[in-house]
Structures are given as C-alpha cells and as structure tokens.
Amino acid sequence: MSLAVGYNGGASARHALRAAIALARDLDETLLIVCGVAPAGGMGEEYDATEDAIVEELAPAVNAAVIEAREAGVEAEAILVDAGPVGALEAVMAERQPRMLVVGYGESGRIRAALFGAVAPKLVERSDIPVLVVP
Amino acid sequence: MADQADEKPQVQPGLEANAIGFVDAVSIGLNATSPAYSLAAVLGPIVVLVGVAAPGVLLASFVPMLLIASAFYFLNRVDPDCGTTFSWVTRAMGPWFGWMGGWAIAMTGVLVVGSLADVGVRFTLLMFGQDTIASNDTVVMVLAVLLILVMTGICVIGTELSGRIQTVFNVAQVTALIIFAAVAIYKGASGQGLPGALTPSWEWLNPFASGTAALTSGLLLGVFAYWGWESAVNLNEETTDSASTPGRAAILSTLILLATYLGVGVAVLMLVGPSFLADNAGEEEMVFALIAREALGGWGWIVLLAVAMSAVASTQTTIIPASRTALSMARRQAIPGYFGRISTKYRTPAVSTWWVAGIAIVWYIVVSFISENALLDSLTALSLLIAFYYSLTGIACAVYYRRLLFKSVKAFVLIGLGPVTGAILLMWLLVLSATEMSNPENSYGGESWFGLGPPLVIGIFLFILGFIFMVSSRLVDTPFWKERPSVVEPDLVPASEGGDKR
Secondary structure: OOEEEEEEOHHHHHHHHHHHHHHHHHHHHHEEEEEEOOOOOOOOHHHHHHHHHHHHHHHHHHHHHHHHHHHOOEEEEEEEEEOHHHHHHHHHHHHHOOOOOEEEEOOHHHHHHHHHHHHHHHHHHHHHOOOOOOO | OHHHHHHHHEEEOOOOOOEEEEHHHHHHHHHHHHHHHHHHHHHHHHHHHHHHHHHHHHHHHHHHHHHHHHHHHHHHHOOOOOOHHHHHHHHHHHHHHHHHHHHHHHHHHHHHHHHHHHHHHHHHHHHHHHHHHOOOOHHHHHHHHHHHHHHHHHHHHOOOOOHHHHHHHHHHHHHHHHHHHHHHHHHHHHHOOOOOOOOOHHHHOOOOOOOOOOOOHHHHHHHHHHOHHHHHHHOOOOEEEOHHHHHHHHHHHHHHHHHHHHHHHHHHHHHHHHHHHHOOOHHHHHHHHHHHHHHHHHHHHHHOOOOHHHHHHHHHHHHHHHHHHHHHHHHHHOOOOOHHEEEEEOEHHHHHHHHHHHHHHHHHHHHHHHOOOOHHHHHHHHHHHHHHHHHHHHHHHHOOOOOHHHHOHHHHHHHHHHHHHHHHHHHHHHHHHHHHHHOOOHHOOOOEEEEEEEHHHHHHHHHHHHHHHHHHHHHHHOHHHHOOOOOOOHHHHHHHHHHOOO
C-alpha cells in the first residue's frame, strides 16, 4: 500500500509534503508525490505547448520533493498527471489504491475558496479513502 | 535521481473525463461563437450598411466560415499538439507565415477584449435601468477597464464555469434570443411595428439585394459574427456515442446558430425597419438594447442579460487562445521567452495573459479617444485580421496535405478545394473591403484618418507593427527561424482520405 500527497511546490503543499513524509516513514509506506499538470482553461488551442511549459516549471520541484523523501528514508515516486490537482489525485486513487491522501489546505482565504473552489474540500467530497488535510 | 531531471518527465493521462452528452456537445458549439454578444455587436451596423439584405448577408458570411472550418478540422486531426494557426502554418509554410498568423491571433484577442467589456458593462447597466450611466462614455470606460482586469484575473486563475452551468447559460442565451425574435416577428406581422417596419420578403435572403457598395463591409462583420464557430467541429472531448454524437451536435448547433441569426435579423427588420437603425446609428451596439425593449417592453431585460452574460463569458474563448498562442510562440523562440512564463499555482500562461490584457486596455482607451465609432472600427479591423488568419489557415491546410489531395475525392474536396475556396473568398473580401475603406466616405462613420477609413488604418498599423516585431525577432537567430515547411504524415490520415492509417 501507499500514501499519496498532492504537491505543486507551493507553500501549503510543502506543509503537506512534510507531514506526508513523516507519516510514510512511521507507517513504513511508499509515498506517491502527485502533481496535476493540465493547463487550466480546457482543451484546444496550443494545449500541449502549455502543458509542456507547466511540466518544465513543476517537474524540478516534484523531483526535489522525491529526493527530500528518499533522504528521509521513505520510498517515493513522482507522478505527473494530465489533469487538474483534484483530478490528478483521483486518477492516482483509482490506479494505485493508496490508503490515504494528504493535501495542503491551500493558501486562499475563505472567500476565494468559496468563489473559485479549493482542492481539499473537493477531494473530501469525492474520495472514498481518508483525506488528511494539513493546515 | 539527479540525472532524471534532464529527461523529459512522463505525464500520465488523467481519468477519462465524464463523457459529454448530446446537449452539452451542442452547447459547446454555441459557446464558442457567443451568439448574443455577436448579434448585439454587429447586427445594428450590418442593417445600417446593407438594409434589408441583412439576413442574406448573415447567411452568405457563413459560407467561407464553413469552408475554413473544414481546414481547422483536418489540421487539428493530424496535429497532436492541439495547435492553432501559428503551429499549423509554421509547419506547412515556414516560420515567416506562421509568425504572422500567430501575431494576427494574438491581436484579435487584443482588439476584441475592449469591445467585450464595453458591451458587458453597457448591457448590465441597461438591464438595471441605469440608462443615463450607460450612455456616459467616461463612466462606461472606467467600468470596462475594471471589468477587463477582473476578466483577465479570472483567466489567470484559470477557473472555469462547470460544463453544466455553461450549458444552462447557453440554453438561456439562445432561448432569450428566440423569444425576442418570435415576439418581434409577431408584433411586426400584427402591425404593431414602428413606422418604417417592413413586410418580410424572400428578397431579404439575397445578400446582393441592396447592391454591392456596402456589401463587403457587411460580409466582413458577418464573418466576425461566426468567429470561433470552427471549434464547434473540433470537439476533442469524449462524447457518449463518439461515432455519431459530435457530428450531429455540430450540425444542430450550426442550425440553431443560423436560425437565431436569421430569425433575429428578420425580426428586427419587421419590428423597427432599417430607417430606425439608421437614425440611431450613433448608438452602435446600444441599438440592440433599444430594439429589445421595443419588442419585449418590461421583459427587455431578458435579452440585455443574455448579451451581458454572453460578453463576459466570451472572455474565456478569446483571451485564452490569444495568450496560449503567445506562449507557444515564446516556447518555439519566435518571440522572447519571457512571454512563455506560466503560473505554476494556476497552471495558466500568466505573463502572456496579462500582456494581452494590458495592451487591450491601452488600445481600448486610445481608440475610444481618437475615434467616434471606436468599437465598430475596432471590430471591422478585427474582422480584417480574422479574414487574414482564416485564409492563411485554409491555404496551409491544402499545402500541408498536398501529397494526399489527389488520392481520394473526399480529400480533394474537403481538404483541398473547400479550404482553398474559403481562403480565396476571404482574401477577396479582404482586398475589396480594403479598397473600399481606402475611401473614407464608405466607412461607417464617414471619418477619415490619413485619407483612409479608420478600420483600414488600424489594420495596416497592426500589420506594420507585426512586421517590425517579426523582423526584430528574426535578428536574434533562434531555431524557430530555421524550421522548414513539411508535409502531413500519411500514417496519421485514414485511407479514405488518401492516407495510410489503418
């Protein structure tokens, strides 16, 4: 079994990563570091060019996270998914059956989260395994 | 682990998106054209230009659009990049043409955003009965600039209305237009129209009914009304029955679009007649609001709401392509890499998006000050750019497929003849209207800049600006300028269209 953590290099995601690494070490689980790289705004015009740009920016951060986990003695794997942050974790959930998801609460305030949606609440709604939300 | 960073990381596919049904597929087709905004922006001017031939002109403008959409369909199918005119034309005809195509797309975004915001603000104000504020240009300009900033923010944050809400919006929009057309036609037919209202005649469907003088300008605006329709035939999303749903949905959304445009065009002629529009010509897109109230009285707000919603919702279908094209150009080193920067948090091309908005705001303000018919002049210039990049795409399609064109009748007609005919029609339109606009008396407001009609000056200005930027990017020797034209891979094309795909 494994744990999956949503990671995009942001401050909130870093908190989640740290918690997930500690947890994976204590539980002796593999850590899946998951990052959604689909361009926002849907399919269509120059989709792949946009996704390549996103991957170029995000892949080093995700790689660094894998190294950080391995240095802490945790078996870790990076997974980039052609989906948004929620969709990426959903895809990993379906394919790899982790026993728990770990996500940051996000940096947006309440109003912004209400207007534009936030990752953590959406995941709690859609997940059938426990979700650990890290403040 | 360190050596892994050098390889291109693998991206896994996401879960298959929920397959979209027939209604949603139809809605996507309508969404791309924003019928309510398009009608509000161009119907008044078209009627003023060509009078009773307006429905015919709207019908005729669809022909080149249909032919060019075929080019988009076939280019999109062999291009795994989900590209745009920039990618395709570069591949088919080399970097110089590709660069100009990309520039034209980015500039259409810049030109249209001001108009979208302006229409969005005015119609929202009118909807709340704030007519005095809506006709105060300074207040509208300030609000429109604020709206552009908000709309750009939304594009940068990358949030999207859910497909379901978009479908509801689109159905509401088209329903409002159809109610409006039906009531107006009923009132006109039962003699409740304004003095000057006309009895319908089949002549209205003949685009040449009022002679050719203003016809080209009318057709050009008609092309603008269908702008974006090509994405209706490019449904990439999974549909519930992928063999027949996309095709039937595209046909139905097209029929709805045509019926709405023609219906509203006929309704306006029957209810108020061309003379009313000519008398109120200075009001530009506000004319549509006047007519809506004339038709629906206290319920006129339904149409105003549809237009306001449509204008605001269109930002996604206009700003996103412009900024993504700029990003793609930057990544291929056709323009400085700075424009290719993205926001990792929101997964959007943040830098190019803000640049599009910034230039759009400056443009909107400057043009508002120097032109009396600022928005209409911008839209006409925009139509020139659209005609340019559409015809470039049509030609690129035939050029890219040239080795396969004579291998099957289907390929020859749909990939070669159709797109090229569309391209020639649009270029003919471009040249004719440019000639016409070189005489300012023929322009909408009769204004003259340097002895030319303002839209032509705007168009020439943008082309020269593009050319200067292109040459200065060329001075930096990047791999982009060494790209050589290629042809389509036969393996990507089905055998029925002359390819080798099994």
